[in-house]
Amino acid sequence: xxxxxxxxxxxxxxxxxxxxxxxxxxxxxxxxxxxxxxxxxxxxxxxxxxxxxxxxxxxxxxxxxxxxxxxxxxxxxxxxxxxxxxxxxxxxxxxxxxxxxxxxxxxxxxxxxxxxxxxxxxxxxxxxxxxxxxxxxxxxxxxxxxxxxxxxxxxxxxxxxxxxxxxxxxxxxxxxxxxxxxxxxxxxxxxxxxxxxxxxxxxxxxxxxxxxxxxxxxxxxxxxxxxxxxxxxxxxxxxxxxxxxxxxxxxxxxx
Amino acid sequence: xxxxxxxxxxxxxxxxxxxxxxxxxxxxxxxxxxxxxxxxxxxxxxxxxxxxxxxxxxxxxxxxxxxxxxxxxxxxxxxxxxxxxxxxxxxxxxxxxxxxxxxxxxxxxxxxxxxxxxxxxxxxxxxxxxxxxxxxxxxxxxxxxxxxxxxxxxxxxxxxxxxxxxxxxxxxxxxxxxxxxxxxxxxxxxxxx
Numbered sequence: 001x002x003x004x005x006x007x008x009x010x011x012x013x014x015x016x017x018x019x020x021x022x023x024x025x026x027x028x029x030x031x032x033x034x035x036x037x038x039x040x041x042x043x044x045x046x047x048x049x050x051x052x053x054x055x056x057x058x059x060x061x062x063x064x065x066x067x068x069x070x071x072x073x074x075x076x077x078x079x080x081x082x083x084x085x086x087x088x089x090x091x092x093x094x095x096x097x098x099x100x101x102x103x104x105x106x107x108x109x110x111x112x113x114x115x116x117x118x119x120x121x122x123x124x125x126x127x128x129x130x131x132x133x134x135x136x137x138x139x140x141x142x143x144x145x146x147x148x149x150x151x152x153x154x155x156x157x158x159x160x161x162x163x164x165x166x167x168x169x170x171x172x173x174x175x176x177x178x179x180x181x182x183x184x185x186x187x188x189x190x191x192x193x194x195x196x197x198x199x200x201x202x203x204x205x206x207x208x209x210x211x212x213x214x215x216x217x218x219x220x221x222x223x224x225x226x227x228x229x230x231x232x233x234x235x236x237x238x239x240x241x242x243x244x245x246x247x248x249x250x251x252x253x254x255x
Numbered sequence: 256x257x258x259x260x261x262x263x264x265x266x267x268x269x270x271x272x273x274x275x276x277x278x279x280x281x282x283x284x285x286x287x288x289x290x291x292x293x294x295x296x297x298x299x300x301x302x303x304x305x306x307x308x309x310x311x312x313x314x315x316x317x318x319x320x321x322x323x324x325x326x327x328x329x330x331x332x333x334x335x336x337x338x339x340x341x342x343x344x345x346x347x348x349x350x351x352x353x354x355x356x357x358x359x360x361x362x363x364x365x366x367x368x369x370x371x372x373x374x375x376x377x378x379x380x381x382x383x384x385x386x387x388x389x390x391x392x393x394x395x396x397x398x399x400x401x402x403x404x405x406x407x408x409x410x411x412x413x414x415x416x417x418x419x420x421x422x423x424x425x426x427x428x429x430x431x432x433x434x435x436x437x438x439x440x441x442x443x444x445x446x447x448x
Binding site for chain 2: 011013120121123126141142143144145146147148150151153154155158159176179180183184186187
């Protein structure tokens with residue numbers, strides 16, 4: 001079975017990459033998980049996953065210089081496909097090839113998580129949302145973040161991509177998060193999967209180059225991400241069907 | 256809020272309200288920015304917002320559509336771009352005549368946090384603000400020196416602004432509609448075939 005999720009937020013700084021790896025590690029307890037850094041213009045997953053020295057990355061695959069297999073690294077119980085950070089790599093990469101990459105990965109995994117760009121302003125930034133079955137929207141309880149999260153959902157549903165749910169990240173005690181989450185859910189097609197407390201552990205994990213669930217598995221934030229992953233009901237897409245869909249990636253006509 | 260006419264420095268369309276705030280800070284601007292979201296219908300009629308600056312630091316805000324000032328105006332203006340932005344310069348003493356200014360005042364870092372969602376810019380703005388203004392912001396949650404992870408504390412009025420935003424169904428529906436139109440136009444433009 002395969003289901004692909006885009007982890008998206010519309011806005012930077014919400015902790016999307018931390019969330020992607022945390023959800024990936026939690027889901028990897030019961031599924032075969034592949035995490036892809038699909039933010040090809042501003043990649044940073046490699047720094048979170050201890051792969052800053054990775055020789056072959058998604059950039060090399062997208063530019064036709066490497067196979068998908070060569071860009072896969074087994075880390076923290078998951079398959080991780082990091083993306084490079086060089087401008088040259090970005091320039092030479094053909095974002096349209098991402099669908100081929102995802103199609104190939106789909107043959108051999110249960111869950112694909114696409115760490116998406118913090119923007120909706122370019123073809124390569126939107127592509128993960130187009131390709132995914134569902135999006136996980138990472139939000140902070142602020143007006144700009146909620147407003148951008150709503151935009152992400154509208155893009156997703158315009159492209160036939162569903163919403164798996166919302167993760168409220170970097171939440172502090174005083175955020176009245178219960179009321180904010182409840183009000184937010186009126187506008188989203190998915191439930192609140194978890195509210196993740198603001199955590200020094202997340203920052204320390206990033207500095208240590210390790211996912212939060214590996215660095216501080218007993219932290220409150222890690223527990224919240226475990227809850228979020230448990231609340232995602234992974235669907236069986238059938239790997240061939242999914243691979244075919246990624247290869248064609250047809251956008252439905254607007255209603 | 257009656258502002259004197261300033262000297263136009265810049266006029267452009269930007270995708271993010273961060274631009275005028277960062278530009279004013281860089282220029283150490285005394286003057287004001289007029290922001291007009293492309294979808295002015297979101298601000299009920301004549302939807303423009305004004306943010307004044309003293310030495311680069313935001314001072315007063317006003318939203319023409321809702322006729323609200325201060326933090327509430329920032330809530331009215333917080334919406335997806337693009338914005339048409341004009342930046343005006345004023346003489347240093349131009350604000351002295353505004354004796355009703357208190358109702359329009361915002362803590363220095365609040366526009367960067369609420370409009371741009373940029374805690375780093377908010378922190379730089381607070382550092383540039385005179386001590387008296389930062390101190391005056393204490394209690395409204397704006398005096399802390401936030402970092403880029405947005406871990407600084409937020410004020411009660413900020414929370415209620417988020418809830419007020421979520422209660423404004425008309426505004427959110429307009430945001431959704433705009434996003435849907437963008438998404439469809441982009442699908443066509445970029446040929447997701």
